[in-house]
Amino acid sequence: MAYTAGIWVFGQILDRYATDGYGPAISTIDAIECAGSTGRLSGVDLNYPWSSPDIGDDDVRAALDKHGLHVRTITPAIYSRRFARGSFTHPDPAVRAAAVELAHESVEVARRLGADYVKFWPGQDGYDYPFQVDYAQLRRWSLEGIGGVAARHPDVRFGIEYKLKEPRTRLFWSTAAASLLAIDDMGVDNVGLVLDFGHSLFAKENPAEALTLAHQRGRLVDVELCDNYREWDDDLTVGALHIVETLEFLHTLDRLGWDAPLKLDLFPYREDPVQAVRDSLDTIDLLRERARRLPLTELAAARADHDALAAQRIVRRALFG
Amino acid sequence: MAYTAGIWVFGQILDRYATDGYGPAISTIDAIECAGSTGRLSGVDLNYPWSSPDIGDDDVRAALDKHGLHVRTITPAIYSRRFARGSFTHPDPAVRAAAVELAHESVEVARRLGADYVKFWPGQDGYDYPFQVDYAQLRRWSLEGIGGVAARHPDVRFGIEYKLKEPRTRLFWSTAAASLLAIDDMGVDNVGLVLDFGHSLFAKENPAEALTLAHQRGRLVDVELCDNYREWDDDLTVGALHIVETLEFLHTLDRLGWDAPLKLDLFPYREDPVQAVRDSLDTIDLLRERARRLPLTELAAARADHDALAAQRIVRRALFG
């Protein structure tokens, strides 16, 4: 199975405390170089616009080609300063229009670079305080914004990455079910979910259950892997904490026949990103191999009886032999 | 506005530690007496079967009539020992059939007692461990069970009360959006949501947003009030902790034109239930009065600009004058 990674894994990470960054500034090109140097990735998820206006699409393509990297998706940066108060739901129609414009541009870039889909991560579309927004309006704009872009490009696939919160304390695209319901209401066929294992965990979902639901509705566009403490999007390396749930997630992907590349979404604040990627992929490889050891008939029998203990014994045997 | 309460508020409460109960055993009839003695309720939510086979529907009706209490809803006890491993999703078809049977019986009782709707709280339909169930199967049975009952009684309304967890660590009917999506898939018109403010809080929703969504889809059946620490269904008295969110919830109900009675869902483990009900209703009355002080045009303007600070100032003024 092939793997991809978000280009941000290799970029400079800042937060509100280390405002000088956890490492030096890194250009889009250098980040692609770094992604290539892992020797393990077939593609990347690229934030658009590029890190500097001096960089052209051809420069990006050249860097990708050098390492044989495919563009899995283009992700417009609808969460930077301009969109701090919202992208598709910003109170100012000019900013909403700018978000749509950036989305269209991203579609063009995606076409030029041969990306599989365009990803929206509407991390500023939401609110922070009670009474701050009109919820019906927020929903309407969320659906019209993305729905409108998708309707204009019926040949392109779009994926929405939901998350409960951060940077807003409440995001509109919050959970798998809330997002699937909103996508149903959009009335377009070419929009689905990007299901991030970590987002699912801290949204109090069971990731394998959310995966099953999204796939069943034909709305699964992409899958991202990482780990966290169930309360925040820590973006730790894969398997650092939730080995059983990661195993179940990989097993479920396999049973659903999902054969698209799996993506890594890590924030290695204090770690070497190349090593973080390699270690995460080693863990995924290992757990996928263990998932294949699961005795399907026996597992199905345990599940048919909702037998938690039998299921845990089967898991323990598959993991530890 | 009229108020109702769950009959359990007045019953004996047990938990896994005080297995001898936080007070003495109380019959359905005595609990109705207690509800009536509050002098503040127009109706009750009754668990069925009654506390003892010796009690007949006529006894219940007599007790209700004595206090002028209406039956807001009948709630079948699909969470007791027989259904510990599931009601509509129990692995054993005989138990699933028993759940359906109890649901039909509850419809008959609801008809006889003139209840407004039949409520399902499928608190045992879910799982506790990863790998324990087949998620697609769990969903299928959940929808078929309730959907089948609803299709058989097209003249009756049904409400599903969702909750993230407890007593299972994961419930199928977990959030507002997950439940609305599942109800859409059922293909029946007479099923909707019972939105419990506290369940919404600890499902990491904003209750007023969930309310807006359910109402907009024509799926709001009933509303329950209580409070908690956002992590568990503590069922504290109304307004004990979340005054601003409760205000927003009541304001939203008012704006949506919701004029059905509001229900209390309290577990006064160590408190007098009559006093807990009166105090909660006093707080609701007070906050409804404060909600009516909100200057609608000014609030709409603040919201139109997503102006959190202006909105908080408006709230502070309405609350504190």
Next chain:
Amino acid sequence: MAYTAGIWVFGQILDRYATDGYGPAISTIDAIECAGSTGRLSGVDLNYPWSSPDIGDDDVRAALDKHGLHVRTITPAIYSRRFARGSFTHPDPAVRAAAVELAHESVEVARRLGADYVKFWPGQDGYDYPFQVDYAQLRRWSLEGIGGVAARHPDVRFGIEYKLKEPRTRLFWSTAAASLLAIDDMGVDNVGLVLDFGHSLFAKENPAEALTLAHQRGRLVDVELCDNYREWDDDLTVGALHIVETLEFLHTLDRLGWDAPLKLDLFPYREDPVQAVRDSLDTIDLLRERARRLPLTELAAARADHDALAAQRIVRRALFG
């Protein structure tokens, strides 16, 4: 290494929904029989008083002897109806005195049955609402109650099992550090902590760090194992969710030279308790064996550099070979 279990693992479990119990009523004697039938336990943690006044200490001893079971600890039931509003901190001095009296009785029973220590789990000592108690008073009574009992029996060891909440929404003995600080203030030498892995997890501690701290201060009395989703005391089987943290916990115990038996604290609501115990012990045995594979020098080097990735690789290798 030897293992013990709480006798409640084998008893009838109730909760506020399945008030008729997840299984039939089970006497202290029958629960001991059940514990013995696991074939894997060297001892038990016994709640006192026994399930019925008809049962005498000699009956208990006979049942224990039959299965070669040791009494690891006596745990007075200071959380049942009488103590619903507090045991050592109840507002009524008569109830506080009753808690002390029951504690003294438990010491006598512990002496008679040869228990290693007396355990307090003050699950009703706390509060539920803001403004409900005088915090300084709550602290004073908590310390005086347990401290007074301990001072009266300087030859006996006492362990306090802390927990963040449940059944109160806030417990006084909440975290490892809060409890260690309070024990320091008690001024007695014979009181320490019972560290429950699950309680530590959902108190937002790292269990291995809490263990290190308690041991370093000479205050570690006993250790209990289980698992949960980090938000509530789910008491799932060992290793069901947190394999890495359980491994770290067992490794830390080993490095600290802890050779007392490890105790299981499970609530197998819907599972066979004998099987739940055997499976949990199999997992512990397996993880203890994997912990011994950890290359100590290499791990120390990774830790000396705070090298998270190296540490995770070492863990992965020890777990999966």
Next chain:
Amino acid sequence: MAYTAGIWVFGQILDRYATDGYGPAISTIDAIECAGSTGRLSGVDLNYPWSSPDIGDDDVRAALDKHGLHVRTITPAIYSRRFARGSFTHPDPAVRAAAVELAHESVEVARRLGADYVKFWPGQDGYDYPFQVDYAQLRRWSLEGIGGVAARHPDVRFGIEYKLKEPRTRLFWSTAAASLLAIDDMGVDNVGLVLDFGHSLFAKENPAEALTLAHQRGRLVDVELCDNYREWDDDLTVGALHIVETLEFLHTLDRLGWDAPLKLDLFPYREDPVQAVRDSLDTIDLLRERARRLPLTELAAARADHDALAAQRIVRRALFG
């Protein structure tokens, strides 16, 4: 009562998504100007070093004097890139020495500017993954680092601001009790706690209880106010969500005789900081006035009986008249 604010409230805020900042870059001097322009502050909490090496202490003093601002505390920036892997606990002794050096420098600056105390917020001292650090070593270095600085300046007061997590997933100075225990072990008299209401909330403490504990031990150095959703350090405006707990906190401060200025710790990502400060102070003024309406004898009686309902009624009356 006087009020202060962290200077960061008025600075540029970045996060890992809006890496171009939620507003333009702002110098220390401009931030002081902004603080002064609120017209409501008596002092500030200043991060050191200043925003640029071109700014001298005299420039800072001049800006402060212009607005009559006092320096409440100097907070060394032991959380920027250099200290990303730790300050007092960094694995490299050279970096640990640099943290100590910056602390000493901060003491000198504090002396020159007449600050009341020096604040440590060791947000990088902790870890992110299980097995990453030696917990005993982490504790030793944490205590030696701060304890050593404090011992060198016995005439200066030091305050430690604890927080459960962020930016590390686990911080050493995590809760009030853990920090008080560690301070006890330091063996110095001039170190105490800076208790942030929001940090206390999301550490699952009750802020008023933590306050009582710290004050009782003579370890309360300063108090900061803000609000959040109990899961993360959202730094919302005061009273936005937790009116009752804020009231209890202010009431407790009053009863303890705390007359030092109260500090604001806000991150107004999308709001005007001047307005956010004014609104927060208006809320504090209002709630302090309401706190003074609490009938002390009646409240004491309710508390003496742990009467939650009576206490809530008293609170409702004080708040709403």
